[in-house]
Amino acid sequence: MPNALLDPWTTPFGLPPFAAIRDEDFGPAFDVALAEARANIAAIAGAAEAPTFANTIAAMELAEAALDRVSGVFYNLAGADSTPAREALQRDLAPKLSAFASEMTNNRALFDRVEAVWQGREALAGEERRVLELYRQMFVRSGAKLEGEAAARLTAVKSRLAVLGTQFSQNLLADEREWFMELAEADLEGLPDFVRDAARAAGVEKGASGPVVTLNRSLIVPFLQFSPRRDLRQKAYAAWGARGANGNATDNRGVAAEILALRDERAKLLGYASFADYKLEPEMAKTPAAVRDLLLRVWEPAKRQAEADAAVLQAMMAADGVNGPLEAWDWRYYSEKRRKAEHDLDEAALKPYLSLESMIAAAFDCANRLFGLEFRALPGPFYHADVRGWEVTRKGAHVAVFLGDYFARGSKRSGAWCSAMRSQRKLGADVRPIVVNVCNFAKGTPSLLSYDDARTMFHEFGHALHQMLSDVTYGFISGTSVARDFVELPSQLYEHWLEVPQVLERHARHWQTGEPMPADMLKRLLAAGTYDQGFATVEFVASALVDLAFHEGAAPADPMAMQAQVLEGLGMPRAISMRHATPHFAHVFSGDGYSSGYYSYMWSEVMDADAFAAFEEAGDAFDPAVAARLEKFILSAGGSQEAEALYLAFRGRMPGVEALLKGRGLDAA
Template identity: 45%
Template structure:
């Protein structure tokens, strides 16, 4: 899940007569212009020029400041309408610019784009602080907040008021002028450091490619070889094979390559991103980020950054609660790792490998164990997992659950030829647009994520959402099906779950629409959506062999289901290690931290198995160091998965199973449509009738529940 917010507010509708003359002069930029065309307007991607980003961002900031100043200086007594609702109507031009800017930064990055980021990210942070620390504005917000129970506000209006007030308080609205100035300085410096971290990481992902000859490909399936050939060809080395330094390229190689020496080389290169002691090393950046975060937290009245991040901003509420959940699972996960390693070592010994299982061996020997224990080679499933067919399967399942239908759209601008667009309907009603950008390319960050180009609202008339999903699959030759792994298919359904959260949104105010929820709740709808991939209804219709068109065999599906708890020790442990190091880094106070040493020492204290790494080693942990986004919050995936798997059991307990219409309707009504207009805890209680139970998660992983 990826969220990029421009300024403090969500959308804007302001009279240009209130703007300074300098802003008016620049307001003709196509990046600032309201979107036109079908479906309530679409982004003008065909008008984007990198040279326009800086002036457009500056004009949008100036415009929003004018809008906000008009609210702060309103002589009328503060009310919800002239203060909170008025803030909901600020920043529309900025949101449009940030859509373009964010897409180019994430998926079309060039040296020119990165130069703009270096210059503008600190300015954007300073701009947000100018709004969030506006004393007159906060006085008006506070007045509405203090009287919210007695002025006839709707429940959603009270929720919007409370969230707005909390955002200003958390940002330092009640600090003295000197403290405000220091917090603003910290935020500006952090913005620059986040950009540096991200660009260092992107450099190491782009710069390091292992080129191989045909003789080096022993063990690699045909599709992995084809993907490697495509990587090399795209980088001007036709006839060779390239293993890019991204997870989508590295994981298949580590799983199937019979060359242990090459597995080690690929593994070490991938897990050394940002940690090579060169100009792109991230360790010094991390040290400074941590120092600044704890200083800011203490100015704001919290002992650590972790306490500040979770207070009044999460379901967990405290670092202790988050750590308690992680430690509830950690012993079971690491115990399972020891069992998995023992099985792998036994196979290596029988084969006469004369090795001790190392991190670069885990995936390779795990596949041998899977084959031996379950007679299952996951590569057997790949011919049935066509990217386009699975996309249709996602559409179909969303229709069964939420009544959606997807219709291809042509003739609208897209940012790259690989991007395709669908109109989403429920019956005859237009719901929104879904953009899909599936393929890897240079300048595109690795991984998979969802974005909202435009949020849903009915605040000033009906506005429908525009959402996108982004992946990094290797594009096949023209006319060839793109085949993906089972894990990649799960990721597709996961990220599409975020898109469905946005598409189902049915709120009034844009600041609480769609995925604008607590960080440890936002992954819940996406993790729930993974559950529909392995259902017979999806697999029999859409998991079709790319040559014969026959559905995936029932016995193969049964083997996959039987092996569903396989390698859960590895998967859960590598994730939890990252989540706990994240929390420990942000609970360490102002200690002088050496990131590499801290990671190594804290993992040793936890009893981290030697045979696997953290999923995201500290110098490459973009979730927590390329923004404040998941900092002290990477635990959120576990917290959300506990909720999600408990919710899935509600379906399993119903007569219709995972396609039970009554449970699906309740999920829509109480969760998917609510955004953040109702506290997430109350949403879940309304859906499930109680708080979530961790036992569903433990059962799903095959771990003991006691």
Template identity: 50%
Template sequence: MNTLGNPLLQTWPQAHGLPDFGAIAPEHFPPAFEAALAGHRAEIDAIARQAGAPSFANTVAAFDASGRLLARLEHLFYTLAASATSPALQAVQRALAAPLAEHGSAVYMHQGLFARIDALFERRESLGLTPEQRRLLERLHLDFVRAGARLAPAARERCAAVMARLAELNTRFAQNVLGAESGYQLKLTTTEELAGLPDFVRAAARQDALDRGLAHEGVHVITLSRSLILPFLSFSARRDLREQAWRAWVGRGDDTGDTDNRAICREILELRAEQARLHGHPCYADYALEDTMARSQAAVMGLLERVWHPALAALQCEREAVLGAMAAAGASHALEPWDWRFYAEQARRARFELDEAEVKPYFPLHRMVAAMFDCAGRLFGLQFKARPDIRGYHADVRAWEVFDADGRLSGLFLQDNFARPAKRSGAWMNALRNQSRALGATPVILNNNNFARGGGSGEGEPTLLSFDDVRTLFHEFGHGLHGLLSNVEHERLAGTQVLRDFVELPSQLFEHWMAEPEVLKKFARHWRTGEPLPDALLARLQAARQFGQGYETLRYTASAIVDMAAHALPAAPADVVAFEAATVAAWGLPAEVGMNHRLTHFQHLFSSAGYAAGYYVYLWAEVLDCDAFGAFVEAGNVFDPAVAARLRECIYSSGNSCEPGAAFRAFRGRDPIVEPMLEERGLLA
């Protein structure tokens, strides 16, 4: 094991303990992980072999504090693999997937360590623990049980093998999706091919052409980045090109080439079903939901059905508007999936006098970042100081130190906003370091977005965001605040390490402030003139906010239904594509609507187990967030100090230190109700 001179094993030299990213090469990771895994195994063995009786300090707290080098490497490695990968790093990721999973199984099935934790768990009532200490003991005990610590030896061995194989498949799935996305480009070279595209779409497509080395005059490139593909489908007058782009977008992973994910999906589903059986459950959905707020398939499906039928009814009204726009344009062809967004945009423009090209100039990225910082300051007293001297893993990464209202350093916030070929799609938050008072650790939090970079026109135009892009920006920063405001003793309970159907509450709740008139009037200013968003345009935006909710609700809910249906099976379907089609057909999903994510590129489900049998959580959390925001509405001030202080204490700072239902009740004074969510989506009637 050659570790001499390995920068990963030296003191990381940048501020806040960040590494010198430029000094790190893919080949540094295998020996660094080898050293970290060996060190962690030694720590675990030492905790288990102690002669003294188990106590919270010598077992639970000691375990929580163990593996610091490994945690630091994993946070860094998976950040680079998602945001700045390369063929060499992908090869390392494939090679390390199984060993890292095997190590996790070995730790959480360690019989000596589990015996000590189990003994403490049985005596937890008499140990005199604080509420947070008891919560940590209970969560760790559950972690071990759900990993297989109580299984018979043969079952433990098989479970570990299943988890190792799943890690390999998750990695291959994610890399295939990235390959399909980065390998696609629709070149637009003529005026006719650019027909209908407003200036902001042309600028973004021009910038993507420049980023891909296609700098010759006039070339524009449409990629599968959501911030580019959706505007293209909404504005391109070339129906044939819309169809090409749409088929590439929905067909990711469903092909016969190197990025085919169909067999991988099936094997993942088969192994998850086996994993559930090993744990005594008839299907993976039951196993996954055991540790959630929902607890059961019946609760999940009840919520999904609650929105499905009103959304179908809303879609009928939207379809009439879309068909009316088609008739007005003289279109005689059938309505197809690649037509919906185009004609819905025409209908929205006619009904609400809204033109995206008129709206986007008021939402330059830098001003929306300032808006989210201002909201965090007004709600929670946070202050953000730019640190341009801190170098990230890519030139796009920007850094801010975060201070509380008393000027104390609270953490570091990093933001990486733009789509790139070496970066996976979507938007996400992750931690390079979690908060922990016991470890003296302040959080280092990263937000990733995939906005289409502006400036391709060469006229100094900044990156301009759509209203949906602004929502995404605030959403991910809501997750970021969950990490930055974390105030717990022990790392296992910090920040976003909460139940999956609770984790989206802080993120979705923060979205509400982006649409508040006083926020928009202050920060939504035209990038050229500096003029604030006109009252009339703001009124039209507010009036149009529920237009298209039937379409969007059905697309989301269909994906959640297929997720639950696939993981409710006792064994994987023979053909995942046919199963998906049959499931949405049985629910009556109109063909022209489609799904947010098809199984073959559904990274929430198959690049890890994080959202497997759990895509419903966005809707579950929306019930919580709409009801929670009502507390501010009832106070008569969306920045009410008392409500904000309660929100910080009960939701954003508490991490997983208390049961999520109790946390919500502590904030709201009661259990959540579903009606505010239905009203927000325009589905209450």
């Protein structure tokens, strides 16, 4: 039977032939692609010719082409549109792909060839020297120098970690998919129309008889902001906080404990004092001490601000006749009332000016003014009916394909992310990227965003630009293949353009009348930019410090007890929870990506505040000279140099934490 994943793709721009791909195609396609990759690696390792960059490193770059193609499709679909068949295959693939990776890095003949090329590295320069350095680092950090029992144990540890990461993700998705709270019409009292509409749409999606609240952030957060029903807020918040910790088959607490123990063992096998030392070695921060120093410098002013805000909210609650202390399910409700009172800013009145369509247009317009990119809608079909596509061009030349998958659904994991179905490279052919932004906005007619939603969309589009504007030879350093604490710089930097008044004046228009956002509303919106940053900073930094504590020393036998201990030591404000508690901390436990690395958003924020200041100093948010430097040294450069060298080339100096504190309104806290 034909397999669309293995047959040549004749689709425009080499897009996957989504309509022809069946779930049953993936297993056989992975088998063929893995066999091809193994054969290619064996040929490189067993080559009779003396090792060179071309016949060893460059050859490895192309050895997994078929596997990259199949994986690029499958893992995008598995995260954004899961099915039972895809989830089962994910569980099956986790140990298989881990075994293949271990086979490659444990291949002594292959590593010897890499080492031989490394010995002659003085003859290389530029991208070749950098790619060689990173390949060798990958081999060594994967255990290539280990032998015997140690090598075998490390392989087993990595395989088990791959299985557990998949299990953690699927447990979390199951909890988020299965829970919802039905609402009677009377329970909608006090909710703005956009929340009522979202609840009714969610009820239809869940097959309920009426409106529901789900654990989708774009629904539960506005419910917590606007519902006057404290009992319902408490029930919803409890379910949100209990994801992955319900004492059932999808409970993640034991999974997290095993992951932490195996990470600690992995680090010790490789000769590191802790997993944090191992993980941070190739990052900008380098050491756990540097991470802790940054986080604690931000923690104290953030905590002071949060405690001052809590006192105001407590007084508001008492004025409403509610006895007892301010709780986590009260904060957003009273904070929203306070924002409306102090800034005359009502999210229900703001949302009609922030339709999804207008914000997509704003993101595209900024990319055009900064980098000359143009976007032409493509007809599809894509992997889901909700997905939209655009061809990205510059001066008539094809740059990339961009896919936007914006709406929440039960088959999609929570959060927002950017990925590439195909990454840019020049080796072998001029390969242009296929980039995907995935969000979880509430679907509506039209879909109206909160300002936070709009920031999320700009954030993910910043990642997309990093992929689309990549201009390197080797896929290994393409796009977002950079240090973890540098990867968030382009995304967080792009958020700043949403705050540029001329952008909102042009694009924040009422979805019905087309009228621009009133000048006084725009002024109030921008003036409230640092509102409630004590809360936002505390919930983030607490999560980052717990993540660091988990990995900085011996693995805790009881992660929940350590979480409680860390929060108590910090003096965590009573009415604020971690942004991501351990059982649903997917950044840290669904894979190694952000383990010991959740701090990286804040590390990058130190740079993004300073980077946008370069535009401010030029007197124009769209200054062409600064934009050209940004593209040359950050967005197009990928991982072609160390992150610090790239930032220095762009800005001329490294920033301090002061710009971050000022940007969050905490410099005087």
